Amino acid sequence: MSQAAIRKQRxxxxxxxxxxxxxxxxxxxxLTAEDAQAALEKAKAWNSGPARAMDDYFAExxxxxxxxxxxxxxxxxxxxxxxxxxxxxxxxTQLACARCHRTGLRLTRTTPEGRCCxxxxxxxxxxxxxxxxxxxxxVTRREEGPIxxxxxxxxxxxxxxxxxxxxxxxxxxxREDGTSLCQACAPxxxxxxxxxxxxxxxxxxxxxxxxxxxxxxxxxxxxDLCQQVKPISVRxxxxxxxxxxxxxxxxxxxxxxxxxxxxxxxxxxxxxxCASCRPRRSLPCADCGETKPVQANWPVGTLCDTCYQxxxxxxxxxxxxxxLRTLVGRTKDGNICGPCSGTDIDFSCRRCGYPGDxxxxxxxxxxxxxxxxxxxxxxxxxxxxxxxxPLAEQLGAAQEPWSVIxxxxxxDSARMLAGLAAQHQEITHEILDELPQDWRTLYIRELxxxxxxxxxxxxxxxxxxLWVNDVLADVPPHHSLVIRPFAEWGVLRDARxxxxxxxxxxxxxxxxxxxxxxxxxxxTWLDDNSITLADLSQEVLDLWLxxxxxxxxxxxxxxxxxxxxxxxxxxxxPTKRYGLPSRFMHxxxxxxxLRRCLNDDSLPLEARIIGSLTGLYALATxxxxxxxxxxxxxxxxxxxxxIDQHPVLLPPRLAVxxxxxxxxxxxxxxVLQQPHDGTPGFLFPxxxxxxxxxxxxxxxxxxxxxxxxxxxxxxxxxxxxxxxxPIVVSDxxxxxxxxxxxxxxxxxxxxxxxxxAAQATE
Numbered sequence: 001m002s003q004a005a006i007r008k009q010r011x012x013x014x015x016x017x018x019x020x021x022x023x024x025x026x027x028x029x030x031l032t033a034e035d036a037q038a039a040l041e042k043a044k045a046w047n048s049g050p051a052r053a054m055d056d057y058f059a060e061x062x063x064x065x066x067x068x069x070x071x072x073x074x075x076x077x078x079x080x081x082x083x084x085x086x087x088x089x090x091x092x093t094q095l096a097c098a099r100c101h102r103t104g105l106r107l108t109r110t111t112p113e114g115r116c117c118x119x120x121x122x123x124x125x126x127x128x129x130x131x132x133x134x135x136x137x138x139v140t141r142r143e144e145g146p147i148x149x150x151x152x153x154x155x156x157x158x159x160x161x162x163x164x165x166x167x168x169x170x171x172x173x174x175r176e177d178g179t180s181l182c183q184a185c186a187p188x189x190x191x192x193x194x195x196x197x198x199x200x201x202x203x204x205x206x207x208x209x210x211x212x213x214x215x216x217x218x219x220x221x222x223x224d225l226c227q228q229v230k231p232i233s234v235r236x237x238x239x240x241x242x243x244x245x246x247x248x249x250x251x252x253x254x255x256x257x258x259x260x261x262x263x264x265x266x267x268x269x270x271x272x273x274c275a276s277c278r279p280r281r282s283l284p285c286a287d288c289g290e291t292k293p294v295q296a297n298w299p300v301g302t303l304c305d306t307c308y309q310x311x312x313x314x315x316x317x318x319x320x321x322x323x324l325r326t327l328v329g330r331t332k333d334g335n336i337c338g339p340c341s342g343t344d345i346d347f348s349c350r351r352c353g354y355p356g357d358x359x360x361x362x363x364x365x366x367x368x369x370x371x372x373x374x375x376x377x378x379x380x381x382x383x384x385x386x387x388x389x390p391l392a393e394q395l396g397a398a399q400e401p402w403s404v405i406x407x408x409x410x411x412d413s414a415r416m417l418a419g420l421a422a423q424h425q426e427i428t429h430e431i432l433d434e435l436p437q438d439w440r441t442l443y444i445r446e447l448x449x450x451x452x453x454x455x456x457x458x459x460x461x462x463x464x465x466l467w468v469n470d471v472l473a474d475v476p477p478h479h480s481l482v483i484r485p486f487a488e489w490g491v492l493r494d495a496r497x498x499x500x501x502x503x504x505x506x507x508x509x510x511x512x513x514x515x516x517x518x519x520x521x522x523x524t525w526l527d528d529n530s531i532t533l534a535d536l537s538q539e540v541l542d543l544w545l546x547x548x549x550x551x552x553x554x555x556x557x558x559x560x561x562x563x564x565x566x567x568x569x570x571x572x573x574p575t576k577r578y579g580l581p582s583r584f585m586h587x588x589x590x591x592x593x594l595r596r597c598l599n600d601d602s603l604p605l606e607a608r609i610i611g612s613l614t615g616l617y618a619l620a621t622x623x624x625x626x627x628x629x630x631x632x633x634x635x636x637x638x639x640x641x642x643i644d645q646h647p648v649l650l651p652p653r654l655a656v657x658x659x660x661x662x663x664x665x666x667x668x669x670x671v672l673q674q675p676h677d678g679t680p681g682f683l684f685p686x687x688x689x690x691x692x693x694x695x696x697x698x699x700x701x702x703x704x705x706x707x708x709x710x711x712x713x714x715x716x717x718x719x720x721x722x723x724x725x726p727i728v729v730s731d732x733x734x735x736x737x738x739x740x741x742x743x744x745x746x747x748x749x750x751x752x753x754x755x756x757a758a759q760a761t762e
Contacts, residue, residue: 008048011052012048012051012052015051015052015054015055016037016040016046016051018055018058019036019040019045019051019054019055019058020033020036020037020040022058023036023039023040023083024036026065026066026091026092027083027088027091027092028091030087030088031088035086039079039082039083039086040054040079042078042079042082043075043076043078043079043082044075044078045075045078045079050075053073053075054073054075054076057072057073057076064076065079065080065083065091065092065093066091066092066093067093068080068093068094068095069114070095070098070113070114070115071110071114071115072095072115074107074108074115076095077095077107077115080092080093080094080095081094081104095107095115097115097116097117097120098111098113098114098115098116098120099111099113099116099117099120100116100117100119100120100235101219102117105117105118106118109121122137123137125137127146128146129146129147129148129150129151130142130144130145130146130147131144131147131148131151132148132150132151134148136148136149136150136151137149139152140152142155142157152170153170158170158171159171160180161180162180162181162182162185163175163179163180163181163185164181164182164185165182165184165185167182169182169183169184170182170183172186173186173187188201188202189201189202190202191209191210191212192209192210193210193211193212193215194206194208194209194210194211195211195212195215196212196214196215198212200212200213200214201213203215203216204216217231218231218232218233218245219231219232220232221242221244222242223242223243223244223246223247224236224241224242224243225241225243225244225247225350225361225362226244226246226247226350226362227350228244228350230244230245230246231244231245232244232245233245233247233248234248246362247361247362249263249275250263250264250265250275251263251264251265252264253272254272255272255273255274255277256271256272256273256277257273257274257277258274258276258277260274262274262275262276263275264277264278265278267279280293280294280295281293281294282294283302284302285301285302285303285304285307286298286300286301286302286303286307286330287300287303287304287307287310287311288304288306288307290304292304292305292306293305295307295308295309296308298328298329298341298343298345299328299329299330299338299341299342299343299345300327300328300329300330300335300341311326311327311328312326312347312356312357312358313356313357313365314356314357315327315347315354315355315356315357316335318335318336318337318340319331319333319334319335319336320333320336320337320340321336321337321339321340323337323355324355325337325338325346325347325348325355325356326338326345326346326347326355326356328341328343328345329341329343349362349363349364349366349367350362350363351363351364351367352364352366352367354366354367359401359402359405364401365401365402365405366396366401368401368405369395369396369398369401369402369404369405369408370396372404372405372408372409373392373395373396373404373408374392375408376408376414376417376418376421377391377392377417377418377421378421379421379422379424380422384421385421385424385426387426387427387453388421388427388453390451390452390453391447391448391451391453394450394451395451412440413439413440413443413444413447416435416440416441416444417444417447420444427448427453427454428454429445429454429455429457429462432444432445433462433466437463437466437467437470442463445459446459446691450689456679458499458500458502458504459691460499460504460505460506460508460509461495461496461499461504461509463509464491464492464495464509464512464513465492467513468487468488468491468492468516471487471516471517471520472484472487475520479520479523479524479527482523482533482562482567483516483519483520483523486516486519486558486561486562487516487519490557490558490561491512491515491516491557495508495509495512505622505626506694507622507695511554514551514553514554515554515555515557515558517554518551518554518555518558519554519555519558521548521551522544522555522558525544533562533567533568534567534568534569536568536569536571537569537571538569538571538572541559541571541573545573545574552573552574552576553576555573556573556575559571559572559573560573581714581746583710583711583714584711584714584715584718585708585711585712585715586715587715587719590615590712590715590716590719593611593615593707593712594611594612594615594616596611597609597611597612597615597707598612598651598653598654598657599653603705604705605657605660605661606661606684606701607701607702607705607707608657609654609657609658609661609683610624610684610698610702610707610709611702611707611712612651612654612657613641613654614707614709614712614713614716615712615716616651616654616716617643617648617716617732617733618713618714618716618717618720618733618735619643619713619733620713621695621698621699621702621709622695623643623734624684624698625682625684625692625693625694625695625698626682626692627641627682627683627684628680628681628682628683629662629680629681629682629683630680631643631680631683632658632659632662632683633647634655638650639652639655639658639659641658643732643733643734644733644734645734646731646732646734648732658683661683661684662683684698717729717733717743718743718746718747720732720733721740721743721744721747722747725744726740726741726743726744727740729743
């Protein structure tokens, strides 16, 4: 043997001796020299090359076994695992995977982060699958080429019918008769749980031993949604964020009941149900006491969906700590929050901190509404046009953010508005006039006006003008020579005059449309009977009115216009005589209704005000809905409501009711509040609040609460006209003097005596 070989042998022996001494120094006297050599041989670090490399590594890293580096040699990993297996695990620290942080794995793969297990590296090594064509984790090969894991689990050569559930699945275990069992049905080995001591299948094997599913808690990590360190339900991988157990809502698929793509779960391994449709057992609700499907099981008890949503959306001060939170428990002192109940149930918004009303991904409904509005109104760069900023701010600050979310998700008008916002041009009334004048365009226009994006205009007249242009486009040319001048110089001219005075209502616009439609129908009838307008006689006109008796009022305007311009002979439409009012109620019944409106707190505020104004001042519903908030004012201790042009003194109780309505007007179904352009808002705003509530809706609303409107108004007007002269009633209630006189004639209470008394005082 040469001198060089002898020197190498001597150096190898010295390196091995240093390795044994190092292991004995780390493990203590419990590790003998023979055990140390066996550990090195098991770790494949005893041969010449690995032994010298390990000797050099331990010299540079004296704490290699207690503080292992993720970039250490593979022999260190094997040595650590062998020492733990032989009972020396308490003196060394096992190296964990640099990505999944699990220990006890074969860390044979090296990455920039350090040593990783095979699965963590394989997840990032995606290759095309020969079967599905997508990049995936290749697990086997077939005739067509490499097969990914997903295709392997559905491979006809692999899957079989489960003998337990009957589903076609990848077999996991076989029975003695050769039949297979799937993952869900295969019996799992049972172990004594180190925490509860019960014999159950192990959910995980920790350093202390096996842990069952009920006792196991996944290691806390940072949730990508709520940004809090909590147990993770879904791991972060391939673009999928890490989701904690509180934020995870299940996979997103099509529900078998509602057919919507929503978060949910497979019920007992079968059909997929969303969270709203999933089967739930029925138990008595701890709040309402009714037996309903259980939505939540809180410290307060089982809750139905209605009570669960009510508590979740309406946080209140805790009866113990006084903190504003969602109250999930109950004591003799009242409802209490989660921490005071001994639970970690918390519905605080992860973005704004609002203590309740969570809608999605740990965010409250208001934060989600702002996101949806921004997505709706922004361009491809995520920027909202300066013109639409006021609308975005008001939608984001709406009193009912759930309504805003529903509107952005379901409404056709929202999709139309998104299309307008994406055109990168300023939205004007003229642009909206070019769109189909359906309910979507009307709603968008009123929404933009209510937000101050568009200036306010006389919408009833503007819609009539657009409607006239559309209707006249389909009229025959020889009819258009007559109908167009009538529509433009007769109907539209008068409508423009009334609109300039601010008294052109939706009902007036409807009547004008009826006049034009009736004129077109009448001209068509004359053509069908070979009669010209110039040859029209009273007999022919009476014949048409006999067949179309309900359209006499609509034709009268056209006939008067045609006669005045000598387009036809002197024919007339007989004036229809209306019968006397017949719907009344007894005075005692009216007084009882007034007392109910003024004193009954169980009635809605709007119903009390409308019923009081009808019974006290005989106001018609069409006039009540047109009242604006500036018509109410106080002068010292007295309160007044301006009806027509004269302020009327209000009873104190009614004044308080109107004052409440002015301070907080009810806008029941609108996503916006009253306009902020300086103009007074309506006392009873509609939808949107830039226009009043419709009279038909209010009448139906009043009947629902047992408050008839017409009979109460007739009785109130009759009592007033009986006690006061007609001219006083006209000024006080804002009705026309002719109307007051007609009512006085009906009540047989002429104002002749009032005139004589007035002359005597002069």
